[in-house]
Amino acid sequence: MSDRSDAPTSVIRLADYRPPAWAVEDVVLEFDLGIDHTEVTSRLTLVRQADEPIRLNGEGIELLELTLDGRPLGDGEYILANGVLEVAVDADRCTLGARVAVRPAENTAFEGLYLSGSRDRGFLLTQCEAEGFRHITYFPDRPDVLSKYTVTLRADRQRFPVLLAGGNPDGTGDLADGRHWARFVDPHPKPSYLFALVAGRLERISHDYTTADGRAVALHIWAEADVIDRCDYAMDSLIRSMQWDERTYGRNYDLDVFHVVATHDFNMGAMENKGLNIFNAKYLLADPDSSTDDEYRHVEAVVAHEYFHNWSGNRVTCRDWFQLSLKEGLTVFREQSFSADMNSVSLKRIEDVALLRRAQFPEDAGPLSHPVRPSQYSEINNFYTATVYEKGSELVRMLAGHLGRDGFRKGMDLYFDRHDGDAATIEDFLKSLGDANGTDLSAYLAWYGQAGTPRLTAEARYDATQSRYRLTLRQRTPASAGQTVKHALPIPVRLSLFDASGKALPLRLEGEATAGATERTIVLDGAERSIVFEDIASAPVPSLLRGFSAPVILEFDYAPEELGVLLRHDPDGFNRWEAGQQLAGLAYDDCRDGKVDGAAIGAWTRALAQLFGDPSVEDALLAELLTPPGEIELVERQPERDPDRIRASRQAMLRALASRIGVPALRARYEALRAATSAALDATSQAQRQLKRRVLDLLSLVDEAHARELARAQYDEAPGMTDRLAALATLATVDPDAATPAFAHFRHRYEGNALALDKWFAVQAQLPGETALGRIQSLERDDAFTLKNPNRVQSLLGSFARANPSGFHRADGAAYRWLADRLVAIDALNPQVAARVATAFNGWKRLEPVRRESAHAVVAELASRKDLSRDLTDILARVAL
Ligand code: PHE
Ligand code: ZN
Secondary structure, three states: OOOEOOOOOOOEEHHHOOOOOEEEEEEEEEEEOOOOOEEEEEEEEEEEOOOOOEEEEOOOOEEEEEEEOOEEOOHHHOEEEOOEEEEOOOOOEEEEEEEEEEOHHHOOOOOEEEEEOOOOOOEEEEEOOOOOHHHOOOEOOOOOOOEEEEEEEEEEOOOOOEEEEOOEEEEEEEOOOOEEEEEEEEEEEEOHHHOOEEEEOOEEEEEEEEOOOOOEEEEEEEEOHHHHHHOHHHHHHHHHHHHHHHHHHOOOOOOOEEEEEEEOOOOOOEEOOOOEEEEEHHHOOOOOOOOOHHHHHHHHHHHHHHHHOOOEOOOEEEOOHHHHHHHHHHHHHHHHHHHHHHOOHHHHHHHHHHHHHHHHHHHHHOOOOOOOOOOEEOOHHHHOOHHHHHHHHHHHHHHHHHHHHHHHHHHHHHHHHHHOOOEEOHHHHHHHHHHOOOOOOHHHHHHHHOOOOOEEEEEEEEEOOOOEEEEEEEEEOOOEOOEOOOOOOOEEEEEEEEOOOOOEOOOOEOOOOOOOOOOEEEEEOOOEEEEEEOOOOOOOEEEOOOOOOOOOEEEEOOOHHHHHHHHHHOOOHHHHHHHHHHHHHHHHHHOHHHOOOOHHHHHHHHHHHHHHOOOOOOHHHHHHHOOOOOHHHHHOOOOOEOHHHHHHHHHHHHHHHHHHHOHHHHHHHHHHHHHOOOOOOOHHHHHHHHHHHHHHHHHHHHOHHHHHHHHHHHHHHOOOHHHHHHHHHHHHHHOHHHHHHHHHHHHHHOOOOHHHHHHHHHHHHOOOOOOHHHHHHHHHOOOOOOOOOHHHHHHHHHHHHHHOHHHHOOOOOHHHHHHHHHHHHHHHHOHHHHHHHHHHHHHHHHEOHHHHHHHHHHHHHHHOOOOOEHHHHHHHHHHHO
């Protein structure tokens, strides 16, 4: 847990990095586990690297005994202050022993050793990234100290029948008084943040796996008895991930066992501890009755993500936490590629870009904006952000695109081989990729150090007499917190040109002898660059930034008809969708302030109505095309936000679309999809469910009474969670009163199913408008609500504050004041969770004046408090600036 902020908050700077003064060759840990009281004995073999005392981190733990080379140290022989234990030693090599006591059941911050679930039935587990190990014992708790771990667990056999730690099993046995022990040895040196243990009553499912290089690995997924039958999809995903990493990157698993454990009490999504991944149950459990299609995909992706970390993160780790994206951006990229291979390349790209725009662009446009590799932090927990993860992945994607498939593989091979067992840096990564390809990628380093989303503007001039088309590209990155001067970045722009009939033109650049492919990548590596295409017979329509080839905001003055051409003809699913999004953005501008009028709204509805009737358009893509940018993304298009008006305009634009398609067509499509309803999980069935949902939502805007009946029936007939939840959401939006019995039914049906109840809270938290806050306040009084569980907090407070703009940003500021109160209460329990919810205030400065004033008052008030955690204080201080 973090200090309260009256302790001086120190800023850690990348520029101050110094290698560790002492290495830890090996670590022997012994745990005497108990729920209230656990004793940890450690023996560290330390080897001097510099002329300095030994310094170990330790927080919230009680030191019982300290020995140096077996000799007990007295009070005067060490200094313990501000979370650092200092021992001055003459020798260059020594053994430091410590015995400490920790209190798992009192640990509500879920960092270090804690209890998941109830005292009498729950289990013990650890979370160490980023700086949790110091809550377990004294240690140089930094990622560049890599050691071999031998871990022995001892506990009561009845209460803790299962004992797990990372590494290979190395014996078990009985002890006196009904206790037992188990030992684990991890042959791979690792940093302390990858240490983990689990102890308690857990069930398992298992699978025998043989790696491509012939190692027999026992795969075990562990969960509490009531949910163990929901782990099969995770096992299936794990096996596919292992095979994919062997095939795609030639990387094999490297221990004899691999454990995965599910917990309901977890601050994040999941954790890649060596040999013992620990998952938030939300990303591990899946069954048709309680999981949606989206959740199945999330399970697949997160299982893959944590598994891929075994190489990108564990075998090659980070030198310091500034390099976090070295493992996270890279692993997200690997995970995204895997998911694309398992499902659909273009749908995956649409999903990822939509997420980037919804989560990362706003982050990067507000006071919390920071580079993918920050240069300073005061609380590292606050840097597990969309920027480090999603933008970080986009940077790897640019590099991969630059090198091409084989070049990137060669580069990754060199990176893994050269840095195996190292704590590496972003520079090391770029160097390996470059060296393997005989090229210099250091220009891309600028992307890692510069915050803010670059604006890429393109300007076109067509010269009919010369049949030439000139495209001028310019870039500009707006100033961000602490970074006023911005530099030009290398921006790869993949592009094609289409003629008015939608045919892609062969491209010949000025000075080239013959025309080549219909797609080219132009790299803009300065402030401006012009390129000239020859032999262009008529003014073309450019398809720019194909596949979203760089994480920028593209500004090109498209006429609506031009986007219509791309929307109808671009063979690339992603760019087709993108043209639709651009057109929808223009259409939205036509629907502001109560009018629905203009060329763009006409072009958008016309094009979509046509695609709606076109049987060659696949269901999944159609569903995406029918979804314009969300309220949060549209907010970004306006200088001053009024969430109510944004919502109203977006609804008006959807209503225009629904009437253009027409009630008969919508009804007919819905009935066809309804007839095909099943619980099957194949891509076709998933696509049908998704489209059905979009169609019903559109229908509800123009044929309310009928849509209400359909939603009610869909809720009753739903064979699985996707249809059930969609029906509930639609029903509640159309007619909240009519939805009441359905919500009551759902609540009762899923009593005891935590993940399903989370969705019940989340759907209600997202219902728009004035009445939202009152609803939230009564949901808080539900027996199932608690501030102690991070998933529950996210599902009610997080959904409300982040995914319900019109509800949260009430003009009277009541929701801001309410959230501030809750933040203080959550912070006392779990600072990481409080800090994350508080990021909902990131955009207050760009609200319209009335809301801005009330948000500011609340943020300033909170920021001035002295009794909050370092995590929350850090967010508030930056947001309030
Ligand atoms: N490293 C984890 C992941 O991305 C995330 C995490 C960070 C989990 C910190 C717990 C604590 O895979
Ligand atoms: Zn990760």
